[in-house]
Amino acid sequence: MSSRSFQGLKQQAEGAAKDAANTFGQAAQDAVNQVTDASQKAIDQACKAAQDGVEKATGQAAEAISGLGKKCGFKK
Template sequence: MASKGLQDLKQQVEGAAQDAVTAAGAAVQQVVDQATDAGQKAMDQVVKSTQETVDKTANQASETFSGFGKKLGLLK
């Protein structure tokens, strides 16, 4: 009978260990997902900021060229 008790205890320990591994895996996956999401948000912000800078620079260059053209009498 003691053998049956030990077998039951072994199964309970193995079950608890498997549950712990599953929970740890889920926690790690959640951290990875959050880090990925944060990284994506950061990249989105970098792209947005870069695009805004490019747009501003292009507008300034266009205005500067237009100003030169007007000064030289090439544009009205």
């Protein structure tokens, strides 16, 4: 095999290795992006559930205080 043929094969191999590395890197980045998006959605849902719970508890507390005020004669 001539050195020119060997050099051509070497360049092809290097190019294929670079392409494979780039493809792998892009696949890894895509996976990270998907995990990040899923995590953000989960966090958003948890925050919404917590906010809804706080609002419900606040409403119930307000009703309880109002009822107590009526029983004590503070409100009609």
